[in-house]
């Protein structure tokens with residue numbers, strides 16, 4: 032019984048230590064992101080890596096999501112003769128929920144993992160120590176450019192995903208379900224409000240921040256060689272995915288939870 | 290004169306494992322000190338404590354008379370600029386070309402213009418026996434010994450006041466090792482840098498050092514002028530420099 036309590040206590044203390052370390056890391060990262068010196072070259076590199084090279088995977092996710100959504104809502108809504116709502120359902124679901132969350136999860140897999148692996152390898156091969164001895168702050172050089180790029184580029188990716196997702200719905204709606212093209216487009220615009228898109232982009236910015244933060248954090252504190260880097264990579268993706276889901280709820284509640 | 294580096298009673302443990310158990314060492318300006326000692330005795334840890342990469346539990350570390358423990362970020366940056374460090378494992382940035390690695394401290398630390406920094410990098414590469422064309426390769430494309438030399442070039446590129454060499458000649462052929470020894474001596478004698486090196490190579494230790502210190506079980510058991518190393522009167526030192534398996538230092542082997 033005592034040993035059970037001791038275990039619980041130990042786990043709880045470890046959890047608190049973890050939360051404390053992560054908060055300190057976040058504070059450091061943010062403060063270095065907003066203060067000079069900046070590294071434009073590195074920011075650009077991360078912007079291209081996150082914004083440009085994620086386009087295919089995000090686009091593919093979006094187009095299929097839009098297509099499936101159109102099919103599903105058509106067959107579902109036909110049960111109560113509401114097929115006409117397909118275009119509206121597609122655009123609202125995509126902009127508010129699906130584009131940010133799915134793009135976030137895909138980018139978490141792509142970028143979160145590669146960042147954790149890269150920074151983790153730099154940690155275990157002492158490259159981060161070397162940065163310090165060369166008068167370069169690792170937070171400024173490694174963490175800040177990535178977090179900045181992630182926070183800026185995710186909204187861009189999600190905007191692209193919004194358009195492609197709606198387009199996927201349109202393709203299925205018009206060519207498979209037989210909607211009139213002009214009607215479908217009119218229906219898409221009819222109930223769309225700026226807040227739908229804005230809330231989605233806000234989520235995207237938060238997710239971008241979380242993904243890069245988790246990638247950098249887990250990489251930065253990885254230890255013990257290849258195995259440690261592997262664990263850091265897994266943790267980065269899993270923790271980013273969970274945080275995306277949690278923050279998705281929180282942000283939705285803030286925007287729409289009257 | 291205040292010593293360039295002064296350690297007093299430095300303790301460092303990892304969990305229950307005590308690595309440094311009260312280190313006292315003082316290195317004068319322009320002096321070259323070599324630390325010898327068995328593998329895993331904490332030589333690299335000692336350098337990392339001085340650099341602030343690891344935090345000792347107790348003890349004082351002063352650089353130019355300034356205590357570095359608990360120093361603010363600004364002061365630490367200023368102190369860091371005095372240092373150059375050759376890491377045991379090289380620690381080259383694998384995403385950057387060789388010349389960018391060497392020029393890193395110039396470009397990022399001193400904000401030097403890239404072209405100018407590149408020229409200096411190529412010159413430093415030449416000093417460690419590497420052709421200018423090597424500069425455009427990536428570290429992964431080099432042999433182990435070449436990486437070590439690039440790392441050495443990076444450590445001295447900014448002409449730091451204090452240079453740490455963690456096993457500078459390990460993995461080099463005997464001739465190249467001697468070229469590197471000469472380079473280290475030159476850094477101290479001509480440029481006036483203070484050097485603290487670690488090596489297992491006794492020939493190199495004799496050549497580059499003014500004084501030698503031996504680390505054993507977390508303490509410096511012998512510190513003295515390099516010329517006295519052969520008649521130190523310390524049986525641990527004797528065993529070490531002659532590389533005998535039998536003696537007071539027992540390797541924890543299990544048959």
Ligand SMILES: Nc1ncnc2c1ncn2[C@@H]1O[C@H](COP(=O)(O)OP(=O)(O)OP(=O)(O)O)[C@@H](O)[C@H]1O
Nearest residue numbers: 303308326327328329330331332333334335377489
């Ligand atoms: N980050 C760390 N975490 C835990 N233990 C460590 C860490 N770094 C070093 N140690 C331990 O400290 C001891 C000293 O390590 P150190 O790297 O200083 O050895 P060394 O004297 O440089 O040996 P070598 O000559 O083989 O390089 C080792 O036993 C090692 O296990």
Ligand SMILES: [Mg+2]
Nearest residue numbers: 332333377455
């Ligand atoms: Mg070592």
